[in-house]
Amino acid sequence: MARMQRLSGVGLMVLFVSACGAAEPAFLATEDPYVGTLEVEATPVNGASAMRASGQGSIAFKRLGGDRVQLIVHGEVAGVPGQDSGAGNAGFIADGRMRPDGWHAEAGDIRIDIDAQGQITGGGTVQQDRYVLSGRLTASQGTLVVAIEQGAARILGLGTEISSFRLTYELKRRQVEGDRPLTTTGSGQGSCPHVVYQPRMIANIGGDVMSTVQVPVCTP
Numbered sequence: 001m002a003r004m005q006r007l008s009g010v011g012l013m014v015l016f017v018s019a020c021g022a023a024e025p026a027f028l029a030t031e032d033p034y035v036g037t038l039e040v041e042a043t044p045v046n047g048a049s050a051m052r053a054s055g056q057g058s059i060a061f062k063r064l065g066g067d068r069v070q071l072i073v074h075g076e077v078a079g080v081p082g083q084d085s086g087a088g089n090a091g092f093i094a095d096g097r098m099r100p101d102g103w104h105a106e107a108g109d110i111r112i113d114i115d116a117q118g119q120i121t122g123g124g125t126v127q128q129d130r131y132v133l134s135g136r137l138t139a140s141q142g143t144l145v146v147a148i149e150q151g152a153a154r155i156l157g158l159g160t161e162i163s164s165f166r167l168t169y170e171l172k173r174r175q176v177e178g179d180r181p182l183t184t185t186g187s188g189q190g191s192c193p194h195v196v197y198q199p200r201m202i203a204n205i206g207g208d209v210m211s212t213v214q215v216p217v218c219t220p
Contacts, residue, residue, distance in 0.1 A: 027137035033216035036171035092205035107206030
């Protein structure tokens with residue numbers, strides 16, 4: 001009996017230590033950002049071939065205090081489908097909270113969840129446009145797909161009516177030491193020799209409010 005009590009006590013101690021010392025999800029274990037490429041695909045209403053453009057994208061998390069953590073998704077695209085000129089800003093900000101099962105955010109009719117394994121799910125409606133989010137973040141890389149189905153066909157640029165957009169972020173985690181980024185040169189598609197933080201105006205998902213935030217950007 002005494003032995004069983006000792007084993008029971010050890011078991012309770014193990015459970016207690018595991019609960020109190022549970023590691024954070026891999027995507028929040030460090031504040032290093034995810035940086036890489038962004039591919040945009042715009043589908044016209046008339047059934048013509050989809051228009052495509054590419055650029056650079058990033059995902060970063062900012063701790064706001066307590067269990068509050070802000071998700072910052074940013075993208076810069078040259079030659080945005082349906083636009084006459086200029087680079088496009090594709091991204092959003094979402095304020096969420098960490099819970100034992102992951103990170104969760106709600107803004108208006110939009111909900112985003114990232115579970116403890118880094119699986120991304122979510123979606124909702126903003127001004128008649130339907131959003132669906134999917135992807136995954138690991139300790140070393142990440143993928144995010146944002147599909148947008150227009151509530152009403154939108155006319156862009158040269159009169160092209162667009163029915164839907166698909167934004168695909170393919171990212172790798174980059175280590176940053178203080179204010180000075182590492183200078184390791186990447187290789188292949190989306191190589192990123194340097195990462196610097198620069199201010200950008202980004203919309204808060206679920207509304208029209210714009211905020212200026214620091215985002216990680218690839219530089220030569």
